[in-house]
Amino acid sequence: MNWRGNPKVTxxxxxxxxxxxxxxxxxxxxxxxxxxxxxxxCEFREQDVLKIASEFVGTIYQKPPVRSSVKRRVRKRTVYSLDILEVSGREVLMKITSEPGTYMRKICHDMGTLLGCGAHMRELRRTRSGIFGEDKLVTLQEISEALYLYNKCKEEEELRKILIPMEMAFCGLSKVIVDDEAVNSITYGSSLMAPGIVSYQEFKKGDTIGLITRKGEAIAIGKALVDSEGMGKKGEVVKTERVLMDKDVYPRAWKK
Structure with missing residues (x-):
């Protein structure tokens, strides 16, 4: 069962x-x-594990383990998929996708309970967090070398290979393109008004929205106050919650 790859990468x-x-x-x-x-x-039949694994797909209820950093109360979580990749002796290799806050070791424990003899999580590797997968992994050694080249030799190439624009975190969010004249007011904490919208992806009231410039620069993160379908030509559309761009990068379009 040689799936671990480089043991230094967790x-x-x-x-x-x-x-x-x-x-x-x-x-x-x-x-x-x-x-x-x-x-x-204990010894088990592979078909029993496959059957039990299917029961953990969908909405599950978990109580965090004793060794956890959150309050131990029952929580509802969603498991999107749980695939048995390989069975070797008493070891079972699984690929699991879930919403955040789902405890893999608790899934192992509960599956062991259903098998009638118990089980524990032996090893765990997170292979994806949102849009970021293992294809974007870098080691601490690579970071150290890139920083050394930048600090000592002023070479940026290796460091630029590692750093990713923060706009990448907007992937998966509905985004609104903001008119240049409205950008600066948002950096001061103002809400986005309907006249300041150039283009948008569909969104619902309460959705988290990424506000970007015409150039694709991140301005802020906000909360939709209306549905995009019911949005008029006036009024507040997105309430600014977290500003990402510095003030006065874009010209001021309002009077004192």
Whole structure:
């Protein structure tokens, strides 16, 4: 069961730098994908594991393990898929996609309970967090070398290979393109008004919206106050919640 690859790499962990830290909550709230190795505490039939695995797809209820950083109360979570990839002896390799906050070790424990003898999670690797997958992984050694080249030799090439624009975190969000004259007021915390909208993707009231310029630059994250279908030519459309762009990058279009 040789799935582990480089043992120094434990999985996908997107990290934000500077203003990009303000969009990391979008990543942490996005879909997660795992490779999970479960060890069952007794001999079992493969068809039994396959049947039990199918019962964990959909809405499940979990109480976080004793060793967890959250309050131990029953929570509802969604598992989008749970595929058995390989069975070897008492070890079961699974690929699981779920919403954030789902405990893989609790899934292993509960599957073991249904098997009648118990089970535990032996190894876990996160292979995807939102749009970020293993194809974008870099090691700490690569980061160290890139920083050394930049600090000592002023070479940016390796560092640019590692850094990803924070606008990537907007993937999966409905986005609104804002007119240049409305950009600066948003950086001061103003809501986006209907006349300031150039174009948009469909959205519903209450959705998280990414506000961007005509050039694709991230301005802010906001909350939709109306449905895009019912949006008029006047009034507030998106309430600004988190500003990402510096003030006065775009010219001021209002009077004091």
């Amino acid at each position: 999985g996908v962990l997107p990290i934000g730098l500077g203003k990009a830290t303000r969009v990391m909550n979008l990543v942490t709230r996005s879909l997660k994908e795992y490779m999970c190795l479960m060890e069952v505490h």
